[in-house]
Amino acid sequence: MLKKFFTVRKILTLLLLLSMAYAGYSIYYKIKYWGFSFAPKKMTDVWTIEAHISFEPTGEPIKVSLAVPSETEEFKILEENIVAPDYKMKRVKNGTSRVVLTAPAQDKPQDIYYRLMLFDNRDAKGKIYAPVPPAPEKPFWDEQTQSAAKQFLKDAAKQTGDLPQQIIKLLNQNPPHPLTATLLPMKKTQKNMAALITSLLAEKGVPTRIARGVKLEENKKSFTPDLMVEAYINGKWRIYDIKTAQKGIPENFVIFQRGGSSLLDVMGGQNSSVLFSALKSVSSSFGLAGQRAKIANQKSLFDYSIYNLPLAQQNTLKWFSIFPLAILIIVLMRNVVGWQTMGTFTPMLLSMSLVKTGLIPGLVCFTIIIAIGLLMRFVLSKFNLLLVPRISAVVIFVIIVMQALTILGYQFKIDIGSSAVFFPIIITAWIIERASITWEEDGPVNAGREVFFSLLVALITYFVVSNEYIRHIMFAFNELNLVILFIVMLLGTYTGYRLTELKRFSPLAKG
Amino acid sequence: MPMFDWLKFSSPKELRKAGVLGMNNRNYNIISKYNQRRLYPLVDDKVQTKLLAQKADINTPGLIGIIEFQHQVKNIMEIVKNYKEFVVKPAHGSGGKGVLVIIDYTDNAFTTPSGRTISYKELYQHISNILSGLYSLGGQYDVAVIEELVHFSNIFADFSFQGIPDVRVIVYKGFPAMSMMRLATAASGGRANLHQGAVGVGLDIATGKTLKAVMNNLPITHHPDTNADLAKLQVPFWREHLLIGAKAYEMTGLGYLGADIVLDAKRGPMMLELNARPGLAIQIANGIGLKSKLKEIDRSFPTGLTPEERVDFVLSRNA
Numbered sequence: 066m067l068k069k070f071f072t073v074r075k076i077l078t079l080l081l082l083l084s085m086a087y088a089g090y091s092i093y094y095k096i097k098y099w100g101f102s103f104a105p106k107k108m109t110d111v112w113t114i115e116a117h118i119s120f121e122p123t124g125e126p127i128k129v130s131l132a133v134p135s136e137t138e139e140f141k142i143l144e145e146n147i148v149a150p151d152y153k154m155k156r157v158k159n160g161t162s163r164v165v166l167t168a169p170a171q172d173k174p175q176d177i178y179y180r181l182m183l184f185d186n187r188d189a190k191g192k193i194y195a196p197v198p199p200a201p202e203k204p205f206w207d208e209q210t211q212s213a214a215k216q217f218l219k220d221a222a223k224q225t226g227d228l229p230q231q232i233i234k235l236l237n238q239n240p241p242h243p244l245t246a247t248l249l250p251m252k253k254t255q256k257n258m259a260a261l262i263t264s265l266l267a268e269k270g271v272p273t274r275i276a277r278g279v280k281l282e283e284n285k286k287s288f289t290p291d292l293m294v295e296a297y298i299n300g301k302w303r304i305y306d307i308k309t310a311q312k313g314i315p316e317n318f319v320i321f322q323r324g325g326s327s328l329l330d331v332m333g334g335q336n337s338s339v340l341f342s343a344l345k346s347v348s349s350s351f352g353l354a355g356q357r358a359k360i361a362n363q364k365s366l367f368d369y370s371i372y373n374l375p376l377a378q379q380n381t382l383k384w385f386s387i388f389p390l391a392i393l394i395i396v397l398m399r400n401v402v403g404w405q406t407m408g409t410f411t412p413m414l415l416s417m418s419l420v421k422t423g424l425i426p427g428l429v430c431f432t433i434i435i436a437i438g439l440l441m442r443f444v445l446s447k448f449n450l451l452l453v454p455r456i457s458a459v460v461i462f463v464i465i466v467m468q469a470l471t472i473l474g475y476q477f478k479i480d481i482g483s484s485a486v487f488f489p490i491i492i493t494a495w496i497i498e499r500a501s502i503t504w505e506e507d508g509p510v511n512a513g514r515e516v517f518f519s520l521l522v523a524l525i526t527y528f529v530v531s532n533e534y535i536r537h538i539m540f541a542f543n544e545l546n547l548v549i550l551f552i553v554m555l556l557g558t559y560t561g562y563r564l565t566e567l568k569r570f571s572p573l574a575k576g
Numbered sequence: 577m578p579m580f581d582w583l584k585f586s587s588p589k590e591l592r593k594a595g596v597l598g599m600n601n602r603n604y605n606i607i608s609k610y611n612q613r614r615l616y617p618l619v620d621d622k623v624q625t626k627l628l629a630q631k632a633d634i635n636t637p638g639l640i641g642i643i644e645f646q647h648q649v650k651n652i653m654e655i656v657k658n659y660k661e662f663v664v665k666p667a668h669g670s671g672g673k674g675v676l677v678i679i680d681y682t683d684n685a686f687t688t689p690s691g692r693t694i695s696y697k698e699l700y701q702h703i704s705n706i707l708s709g710l711y712s713l714g715g716q717y718d719v720a721v722i723e724e725l726v727h728f729s730n731i732f733a734d735f736s737f738q739g740i741p742d743v744r745v746i747v748y749k750g751f752p753a754m755s756m757m758r759l760a761t762a763a764s765g766g767r768a769n770l771h772q773g774a775v776g777v778g779l780d781i782a783t784g785k786t787l788k789a790v791m792n793n794l795p796i797t798h799h800p801d802t803n804a805d806l807a808k809l810q811v812p813f814w815r816e817h818l819l820i821g822a823k824a825y826e827m828t829g830l831g832y833l834g835a836d837i838v839l840d841a842k843r844g845p846m847m848l849e850l851n852a853r854p855g856l857a858i859q860i861a862n863g864i865g866l867k868s869k870l871k872e873i874d875r876s877f878p879t880g881l882t883p884e885e886r887v888d889f890v891l892s893r894n895a
Contacts, residue, residue, distance in 0.1 A: 449701055449705065451704070451708040453708070506673065507771070507772055508772070559600055560600045560601040560604045560605055562588050563598060563599055566591070566596075566598050567586050567587070567591065568584065568586075569860075570586065570591055570594075570596045570856075570865075571586040572795070573586075573594045574590040574593075574594055
């Protein structure tokens with residue numbers, strides 16, 4: 066017979082291991098392809114960038130070519146559209162992506178809008194392909210500038226950071242370095258600065274390229290793209306902010322174009338300009354997961370997951386997905402710790418109510434309802450009513466107390482009162498009934514003990530299920546519920562002593 | 577340091593060594609293995625138990641009548657008309673809940689052992705309560721059983737404060753494995769339940785003599801109310817007590833059961849009720865782990881014996 070039970074245990078252990086392996090893979094998959102994370106980051110930023118291209122036609126056929134961002138590891142393109150009636154659109158991918166619009170000759174000033182929706186994809190990882198660039202050509206400088214550049218580079222070496230950073234820092238130094246005026250006689254625009262940095266780095270033999278992009282800031286309107294300098298150092302392209310000398314792509318920076326080609330080319334037009342505006346909105350991470358899945362070509366699997374359901378249903382299921390963990394706690398408390406509680410799942414339901422009411426208001430409100438309910442129940446016991454009518458009377462009384470508490474809470478602006486409505490009425494009534502029967506039969510001490518342990522288990526459960534991280538993980542990685550299922554089943558074969566029995570049977574112990 | 581006694585914990589290893597049977601082990605390895613669920617009604621319903629006991633030739637308090645439906649409650653006087661005294665109890669009750677003892681009565685005054693009289697209306701209400709499930713486990717509808725009064729032997733009068741002393745015998749595979757006597761105290765309110773503060777006296781299974789006594793899990797030597805020396809307790813008709821337990825095995829088919837037995841002054845030991853899930857407190861009262869006893873029975877006790885042979889085996893083995 067014993068052998069038979071070992072097999073049950075073995076089968077369950079095997080199933081548990083299998084479910085753990087499955088959950089492990091599924092978690093990896095969700096993180097990798099759907100961009101899920103263990104942290105409860107509910108919202109992801111979604112940026113809408115609009116490029117407004119305007120120019121005056123010259124009367125020749127028009128060809129507009131705009132560099133557009135390609136996807137990077139930071140940002141994924143959610144949607145892209147162009148408002149340019151009468152234009153024919155073509156995409157060109159040659160190093161950087163470009164959109165080419167063509168139209169026959171026009172006479173009125175032209176306005177073209179390119180709109181792009183991006184979402185923050187930093188949760189998902191990717192790699193950028195970077196070919197080795199050729200060595201740069203030495204800049205063509207007159208003698209005076211040449212020596213000024215040499216001296217400038219020498220002085221720059223005293224700055225901190227790597228070479229591009231040293232140069233940028235010295236260029237931006239305040240008060241300006243005496244040689245800056247020689248090297249940069251013109252206005253200190255981004256474009257000129259970038260050109261100078263490129264030249265200085267070329268002097269040192271470092272390949273560079275210019276990157277244009279948009280710094281995403283909320284409700285930024287009509288701005289020109291920012292320039293950044295990229296330098297190829299130690300086998301990698303490194304990007305530098307030409308004002309702050311900061312290395313790396315700044316947060317929320319979307320690169321439209323890299324390398325020598327221009328951001329916008331217009332043929333058949335003059336006085337062309339491109340102005341950007343950016344708008345930030347937030348979207349639920351789970352909502353975007355579908356887009357991410359699509360990008361990763363994992364769409365069909367996603368369609369059959371919880372996260373593709375309407376939000377209302379998702380919220381209900383999110384509420385459910387924490388239950389198995391709460392049940393596991395109940396099983397542990399009863400079968401491993403050995404605390405006797407009122408009803409098997411009463412503490413769990415109580416803790417669920419506490420999550421909705423908040424801890425302190427919930428506890429105060431619960432205590433008030435139980436105390437008043439018990440008083441009422443003692444009066445009822447004098448009437449010698451039959452069981453069903455008696456418990457029904459308690460249920461109705463509980464409803465009345467809840468109504469009264471809610472009304473009083475509202476009138477006197479006490480936060481506690483309104484939490485009454487979240488307690489399950491029937492469960493509350495049964496707690497009152499059970500407590501009063503135990504009180505009558507086994508005395509107030511035993512009744513108090515039962516209520517105490519029920520509350521204790523409810524509190525332990527509450528602290529687990531009210532944790533934002535745990536709730537997020539149980540929903541985002543719902544395959545963990547399968548693991549819990551087998552843990553619970555395996556606990557069903559636990560025949561060891563309960564924790565409370567170690568004390569209860571201690572008089573029998575032999576050393 | 578008695579002050580810190582409540583802090584005393586044993587390691588699982590110590591308990592295993594002492595052969596203590598834990599709740600999980602009892603439920604998983606004993607009850608679910610040896611007690612088939614379909615047999616439970618035989619012991620949970622006192623009417624069925626009583627009828628079975630009569631067939632198996634086990635002494636039980638005589639059945640006077642049964643009240644099943646509300647409209648039959650008014651027949652109570654007709655049912656008891658040939659009896660001077662009677663007991664009303666719920667068929668599915670447990671732990672002595674809802675038991676009403678009447679030692680004398682007239683048309684409208686019913687006297688209980690404590691001397692209190694209740695009216696006919698109160699008796700009627702009590703039976704109604706039983707039918708509505710007030711005293712039954714889970715609150716389902718119940719049946720009221722009316723049976724003859726047990727005339728308790730006064731041998732134990734000094735050992736119990738009010739209430740009825742009874743003997744609990746744990747029977748495993750038909751062999752009496754462990755036993756104790758439960759004595760009511762003032763603290764237990766005249767009830768014989770250990771968790772309510774009754775005294776548990778572990779009895780030597782071979783002799784029916786005291787091994788050890790506990791109250792609220794702590795060892796005692798004298799009854800707290802009557803001050804009787806508990807070591808002097810000796811249950812008479814011990815073989816008959818054990819025989820009731822042994823017979824209950826064949827009668828119910830339950831491999832692990834607890835038989836509650838009382839001693840009637842005229843008719844000797846009588847079975848009051850059986851329990852398919854007897855508690856584990858008996859181990860503390862005996863100062864012995866039950867698991868070691870059950871293992872012994874599994875390993876070295878013969879099979880295929882009659883109840884009498886099993887009892888004699890136990891008596892001879894331990895004497």
